[in-house]
Amino acid sequence: MTTQSTGRQERAGLSTALRFARENPVTLFAMSGLTLIVILALLGPVITRYDPLASDVPHALRPPDGMHWFGTDELGRDVFSRVLAAARLDLAIAVSAVGLSMAVGVTVGCFSGYHGGWLDRITGRIVDVLTAFPLFVMAMALVAVLGNSVENLVYSTAIINFPFYIRIARAEVAARRQLGWVEAAHVSGNGPSRIVLMFLLPNIMPTIAVQASLNLGWAILNAAGLSFLGLGITVPTPEWGIMVANGAHFMSSGRWWLVVFPGCALMATILCFNLMGDGLRDLLDPRTRA
Amino acid sequence: MTPPILEVEDLRVSFTSPRGVSEVLHGISLSLQRGQILALVGESGSGKSVTGLSVMGLLPRQASITRGCIRFDGREITHRVPRELRGAGMAMVFQNPRAALNPTRRIRNQLADVILAHEKPTAAELHRRLAELMEQVSIADKARCLAAYPHELSGGLCQRIVIAMAIACSPDLIIADEPTTGLDVLTQKAIMDLLLDLTRARGMSMILVTHDLGMAAQYCDDVAVMNKGYIVESGRDPHALFLDPGDAYTRRLVNACPTEQSRLGPQSVSVPPASAAPLLDVRNLVKTYGRDFRAVDDVSFTIGRGESLGLIGESGSGKSTISRLVSRLINPDGGQILFGGQPIGQMPADHFYRTPLRRQIQFVFQDAAGSLNPRFTAFDAIADPIRRLQQGETSELGERVIACARSVGLPEGLLNRYPHQMSGGQCARVGIARAIAVDPQLLILDEPTAALDVLVQAEVLALLERLRREKGMSYLFVSHDLHVVRMLCSRMLILRHGKVVESGSCEEIFRQPRDAYTIDLLSAIPHFRPTGNGA
Numbered sequence: 001m002t003t004q005s006t007g008r009q010e011r012a013g014l015s016t017a018l019r020f021a022r023e024n025p026v027t028l029f030a031m032s033g034l035t036l037i038v039i040l041a042l043l044g045p046v047i048t049r050y051d052p053l054a055s056d057v058p059h060a061l062r063p064p065d066g067m068h069w070f071g072t073d074e075l076g077r078d079v080f081s082r083v084l085a086a087a088r089l090d091l092a093i094a095v096s097a098v099g100l101s102m103a104v105g106v107t108v109g110c111f112s113g114y115h116g117g118w119l120d121r122i123t124g125r126i127v128d129v130l131t132a133f134p135l136f137v138m139a140m141a142l143v144a145v146l147g148n149s150v151e152n153l154v155y156s157t158a159i160i161n162f163p164f165y166i167r168i169a170r171a172e173v174a175a176r177r178q179l180g181w182v183e184a185a186h187v188s189g190n191g192p193s194r195i196v197l198m199f200l201l202p203n204i205m206p207t208i209a210v211q212a213s214l215n216l217g218w219a220i221l222n223a224a225g226l227s228f229l230g231l232g233i234t235v236p237t238p239e240w241g242i243m244v245a246n247g248a249h250f251m252s253s254g255r256w257w258l259v260v261f262p263g264c265a266l267m268a269t270i271l272c273f274n275l276m277g278d279g280l281r282d283l284l285d286p287r288t289r290a
Numbered sequence: 291m292t293p294p295i296l297e298v299e300d301l302r303v304s305f306t307s308p309r310g311v312s313e314v315l316h317g318i319s320l321s322l323q324r325g326q327i328l329a330l331v332g333e334s335g336s337g338k339s340v341t342g343l344s345v346m347g348l349l350p351r352q353a354s355i356t357r358g359c360i361r362f363d364g365r366e367i368t369h370r371v372p373r374e375l376r377g378a379g380m381a382m383v384f385q386n387p388r389a390a391l392n393p394t395r396r397i398r399n400q401l402a403d404v405i406l407a408h409e410k411p412t413a414a415e416l417h418r419r420l421a422e423l424m425e426q427v428s429i430a431d432k433a434r435c436l437a438a439y440p441h442e443l444s445g446g447l448c449q450r451i452v453i454a455m456a457i458a459c460s461p462d463l464i465i466a467d468e469p470t471t472g473l474d475v476l477t478q479k480a481i482m483d484l485l486l487d488l489t490r491a492r493g494m495s496m497i498l499v500t501h502d503l504g505m506a507a508q509y510c511d512d513v514a515v516m517n518k519g520y521i522v523e524s525g526r527d528p529h530a531l532f533l534d535p536g537d538a539y540t541r542r543l544v545n546a547c548p549t550e551q552s553r554l555g556p557q558s559v560s561v562p563p564a565s566a567a568p569l570l571d572v573r574n575l576v577k578t579y580g581r582d583f584r585a586v587d588d589v590s591f592t593i594g595r596g597e598s599l600g601l602i603g604e605s606g607s608g609k610s611t612i613s614r615l616v617s618r619l620i621n622p623d624g625g626q627i628l629f630g631g632q633p634i635g636q637m638p639a640d641h642f643y644r645t646p647l648r649r650q651i652q653f654v655f656q657d658a659a660g661s662l663n664p665r666f667t668a669f670d671a672i673a674d675p676i677r678r679l680q681q682g683e684t685s686e687l688g689e690r691v692i693a694c695a696r697s698v699g700l701p702e703g704l705l706n707r708y709p710h711q712m713s714g715g716q717c718a719r720v721g722i723a724r725a726i727a728v729d730p731q732l733l734i735l736d737e738p739t740a741a742l743d744v745l746v747q748a749e750v751l752a753l754l755e756r757l758r759r760e761k762g763m764s765y766l767f768v769s770h771d772l773h774v775v776r777m778l779c780s781r782m783l784i785l786r787h788g789k790v791v792e793s794g795s796c797e798e799i800f801r802q803p804r805d806a807y808t809i810d811l812l813s814a815i816p817h818f819r820p821t822g823n824g825a
Binding site: 019023179180181183184185186187188189190191192194199202203 | 308614617619639640643644648649651652653655656657660661662663664665674675678679721724725
C-alpha cells in the first residue's frame, strides 16, 4: 500500500467519522462523556492535591467550596479526589469483569452454536440454570462464599454476565452457519475452528460490542450495589457504592454532597455506556460505512 | 377513442440520501389504454420498479416526485393517491409473495381486510366473495387455503393469494412487479396465464414489470424498455420490437437473452474417448431427510474430463442437494461417489477439508454476494483457498490473486473492496475467481447466474465457457434454466422429486424430449423467436 492511498483512506475514515458524529449526536455525547470520565479517572492524582485516603478531621463535613470542590466527608477526606479515585476502581472492575465474561461466553457460545448437538444441549442447560437465579442475589452469594476482595467481585460479576454472551453468540452463529459464505469457507479448505474464529466471530462482533457496552454500565452498577451492601470492597477504599452507602447516614442532617456527587458520577457513567451501545453497532458494521 | 386509463408525463423522481440528491427517473412518459398490458423491461436499477411504485403512490420516504404528472382515469394523482383508489382503482402484485403476506394472520382474514377496507358486505356475502375469489385464482382446495397461514402454502399458492387480494375489489389497473421471480418455470407459466386470463376477462389493464424479455413478448401488448431511468424504446407488439430493436441498448438486451439459438462461440464439444475413465462417477446416490423424505433417490451419472454436465430441475427436485453431496459439503446416505476412481463418498464431510482432494473439487454458489464473507475484501476472498489448500508457496500470493482476478475480468482496483461495495456481477466474478484459484479439476456451479441481470449473465456465461476451455476443467452446472444449460453444457440430466427423469445430450433433448415432464418444462419457457439474430 502506498502512503498516498493510505492518506486518502485516513481522510475518508475521518470524513466518515465526522458524518457519523453529525448524524448521531446522542452517540457523540455518550462517547465524549465516557472519554471525559476516563481522562478524569486517569489524571485524578494530577488534578487534585488531596490524597483520597488522608483524613483531616478538623475540616470534616465541609460543604463544597473553592478548596474542596465536592466538600469533605465525616473524616475530612476530599470527596472530589475520592470520586475520581473511585472512578478508576469501578471502571477497572467493570472492564475486567465484562472482558472476562465476554471472552469465555463468546467462545463457548460460538462453538455450541456452530456444532449444535450435545455440546449445545449441555451449555444450554448450564445457561438456563445460571439465569434461573436472581442474578444480583447470586452475585451476593458468590462474593459471600468466595470472600471479600476486589478479584472475587470481578469473578462474580463475570459469572452472572456470561450467560448473556453465550446466548447471543450462540444465536448469532446458529443463524449464520448455513449461509453461503460459511459453506464457501468449507470448500476453500477451512476447518471448523478456523471458520468459527476467523469467519463467524468477526461477523458477530457488532452485536457483541453492543451487548458489552450495555453490560459495562450494568457491571458498574453491580459492583457499586454489592459494595453498597458491604460486599466486595471494604471501607477505606474509595468506591462509588460505598461512598453513597456512607453518605446516606448524613443525608438527614443536610450533608447532601456526600451522596449526590458519587451518585451522579455513577449515573452519568452508566448512562453513557448505555447510550453508546446503539451507536457502536452502526459504527462497527461495515455495511454502514461509506 | 377513450382516454387512457393511465397517463404518465415527464415523470422525474429523486432519492435523497446523506450523500446528496440523485435523480433515478429522468422524465419518463407512458400511456396505457383500458384492457391493455404494458411491459416495463429493464435491468435492476433501471427504474422500472420505481415507476410502478410512483404510480401506486408507494414511493419510499426518501424519494420524491420532482416533476411531471401521473393521471389515473383522467384524475391527477401525482402527489397523493386517494385511499379509495388503492385496491379498488389500482392494485399491486409484489415480487416476493411471502413478504407481501402477513405471516401471523390467516389467509381468510387477510383477504377479508382488503374487501372490508372498501365495502361493508354482510358475513354471508363476504364468505361468498372469498370463495369466488379463490375460484378465480384457480385454487381448488379453497377451505384449506383460506384457513392456512402463509408459511403453510407453497410459493405459487402464496402468489395466487396475493393476486386474489389484488383483484378483490375489481381494480381497473394491476401493477405486477416481477410477479414470478423465485417461482419455478411451470409455476411461472401458471401464474402468468392466470394474470392474463383475469385481465382479459375483467377488462383490466396491467403493467408487468419484468426483466424477462420472453415473458414481456408472450404476455404483453405494449412494451417500454428502460435503462438508467430513461425509456430508451417503446412500442406496440413486443415481438416485433425485440426482433428488430431500434435502440442499441435493446439490441444488447435481446442478444444477451438466452434462447434456443444462443451459442457461446464455437462450442468445442470434446467428447472424451469412451475408454477413458470418467473424472466423476456417481452411482445410486441417496440422501434422506427426516424419516422417509428422499431428497435424492438413486441418482447415477458420470462426468468426463473437460466435460460439462447440466443438472436441471425445479426447486425441491434435489439438484442443490446433489451438488452439495458431490462437493462433499454434506454426507450421502447411500451410493458411491468416485472422483478419479477414488471413492470419496465415505469420507465424512467435516474432515474433507483436510484431504488433498478438497483442492480438486470447488464450488461456485448461487447467491454470489451472499457467498462472500462480509468482512473479507475481494483479495482475501480469493486468497483464502490458496492460503488454505496450497502448501508452501505463499510468497507469490499477491501475484496469484491478481492473476486470478485478471482471468475472470475483475479489475485489480476492486481487490480491496468489501462485498457490499461491489455489484452483483463483480461479486459473481470474485466467487468464480475464488473457485478457480487452486486450479480444481471439477467445478460445481449452483445456479451461478440466477441472481444476475441478463447482460451480466451473458458475460458470466461467456467467462465460464472460456475458463473451461482454457483450464480443461469439468463442470457440474446446476440450473433451472434450460437455455442457459444448453449454452454451456453438452449433456444434461433432468431431475424431478429426487429422481432422474431424462438424460442425454442437450441437442437431443431439445429436439426430441421423451418424458412428459421434460416436454412440459420445455414448453413453459416464455420466449420470443429472434430470427434475425445472426444465428
